[in-house]
Amino acid sequence: MTRHDFEMVIGIEVHCQLKTQSKLFCPSSTAFGDDPNSHISEVNLALPGALPVLNKEAVRLAVLAGLALDCDIQQTSVFSRKNYFYPDLPKGYQISQFDKPICLGGHLDIDVEGTQKRIGITRIHMEEDAGKLVHQGADSIKGATHSLVDLNRAGTALIEIVSEPDIRSAAQARAYVEGLKMIVQHIDVCDGNLEEGSLRADINISVRKKGETSFGTRAEIKNVNSFRSIEKAIEVEFKRQTALVLAGEAVIQETRNFDEATQTTTSLRGKEEAHDYRYFPEPDLPPLVITADELADYKAELPELPAMKLKRYQDDYALTSHECKVLLQDVSMGHFFTDVISQVTSAKPKKVALWITGELNAAIKEKQVDFSSLPISSQQVADLCDAIDTGKVSGKMAKDVQVACFGSSFSVADVIAQMGGGQISDxxxxxxxxxxxxxxxxxxxxxxxxxxxxxxxxxxxxxxxxxxxxxxxxxxxxxxxxxxxxx
Known part of the structure; x- marks a missing residue:
């Protein structure tokens, strides 16, 4: 028997930081990157007598996420205390949701190399984030001399999206998290920044012989913060667990950390079960009730979802699935494409898409900016695409014209004239x-x-x-x- 006789069984918990200006239960700011412990309140510090007040905007965003993932929105849900001790949690408990979350059920359809698969979603619940430990003397907790506590993140509004154990490969896991990121960005619920931690994935993985239906002992890999790391962490953990099983050893249920430098997973602590957290209803918060009218308003507010937009791009603009996905991976790029398309006079949408995802994207990356802060207007790009289409400029000259337009209010026609005229037709x-x-x-x-x-x-x-x-x-x-x- 070899590793190839086993399959991986994966479920993923994705934490999304909601785009609220203030925290889930207090008015402290959620601004990222400010001085440590500059955005904290009595609630975050667990001072005596401090009471939580629920952020209504966070509820709206959580419901929108549930609707986008085809969940059943619970019109009555309950907050609970999740009890555990850690230095970044002054209260000694986290306000979360347990047996009565805000969303149940749902799914996300993924595509891996042309193969479609539906990944079930168990639940979405709301909770507050913990603070952050800043390790000193090393890049991670391993080897650190001591750790500092920054509570700026403590109390930030989160939703946790819990998948069913339907994922069977590292590629599927990546596609699932990428799909979630795309959705929460398009509905403006979360900015999806893995590097800043506003979207974090915890990966639960076990192995079993192919054909078996029972589950093996799972390990949880915490806070993997890039798509490449998601794939790599799963691959190395699959090898580790299959090696243990083939050697006749037991896989221990535990929480593990993926080390980028060594490309290995290492044990952090034993994995807790629900009863270890001693959940009980939060006595300082009443049940959360969403009325039928409020739910109807939320449904009416839901924007066009990526899957719907992809189909529209294919039907209306004759773009390939790959071209659509490239445009949709960056919300600002997709909006910019739509603006340019509305302003061109002769250039075909496919040519516009290729220019934006190719030449323009490469040029702005070189300047270290993104589509949310472009140094060129949609009208300038539309005119440039038209100039290419009508033969006024060659592809090479168009690149130079584009660079000349960066940070300039000159029209494309003016820039072409300044460069000695367009393409030689004589x-x-x-x-x-x-x-x-x-x-x-x-x-x-x-x-x-x-x-x-x-x-x-x-x-x-x-x-x-x-x-x-x-x-x-x-x-x-x-x-x-x-x-x-x-x-």
Whole structure:
């Protein structure tokens, strides 16, 4: 028996930090990156007499997430105390939801290399986040000399999306988390920033022989903070667990950490069960009641979901599934594409999509900006795509025009004029340039006449260089091949 005789069984808990201005149970700010312990209140510090007050905006965002994932919204839900001790939790308990969460059921459809799969969702519940330990003397808790506590994050509003154990590969796990990220971003519930921790994934993984229906002993890998790490953590944990089983050893139920540097998982602590947390209803908060009218308003507010938008892009703009997904992975990019499409006069949507996801995306990455703070307007990009479509500029020249437009209010037409005009359409002007280039490169002409037609690309490059990219490559190539016959 080998590792290939086993399959992995994975369930994922995704924590999404809700886009609220204040925390879940107090008015402290949720701003990221400020000085440690600068956004804390009596509630976060668990001072005597401090009482929680529920943030209504957090409830709205939690319901929107549930609706987007086709969950059954519970019109009555209850907050509970989850009791445990850790330095970043001053109260000694976390206000969460246990047996009566705000959302039940639901699903997310994923696509892995053309294969569709539906991943069930068990529940979505609301809870407050804990603080953060800042380890000193090392990059992680392992090897640290001591740790500092920053409570700025304590009390931040979260939803935890708990999947069914329906995931069977690292690729499926990545697709699932990517799909959740796309949805919560499109409905403006969470910014989905894994690096800043506003979206965090806990991966529960066990192994079993293929064909079996019972579950093995699971390990939980905490707070994996990148898509690549999700895949790698699952792969190395699968190898670890199968190696134990094949050696006749037991897999221990525990919480583990994925170490980026060593590409291994290491034990953190024994994995707790629900009874270890001694859940009981939060006495300082009444049951959360969502009226039928409020639920109807939330449903009416739900924007177009990524799956619906993908189908619309395919139907209306003839884009491929891959092209749609690239546009939808960045909400701001998708909005920008829609704006450009509404302003072009001749360029086809597919060409616009390729320009935005290709040349424009590469250019702004080089400048270290993103689509939420573009240095070029949608009108400028629309005019540029039209100029390419009508042959006013070549692809190479269009890149230069685009860069010249960055941070400028000049129109594309003005920039083209400043650069000496658009693409040369007068073939007589090009013929003279081609003749000069051929006379200066008779050795290359001889190669072309001998049948090495690829050598014409060198001559074409010389013409393009001399005309500063204003010549149309196809036209230049044909002029070269015609002129060679006369030598």
């Amino acid at each position: 073939t007589s002007e090009l013929e003279a340039v081609v003749q000069d280039i051929l006379k200066a490169n008779m050795d290359v002409v001889a190669k072309i006449k001998a049948g090495k037609t690829n050598s014409a690309n060198f001559l074409m490059g010389q013409v393009m260089k001399l005309t500063k990219g204003r010549a149309k490559p196809d036209t230049v190539l044909q002029l070269i091949l015609d002129a060679v016959k006369q030598f």
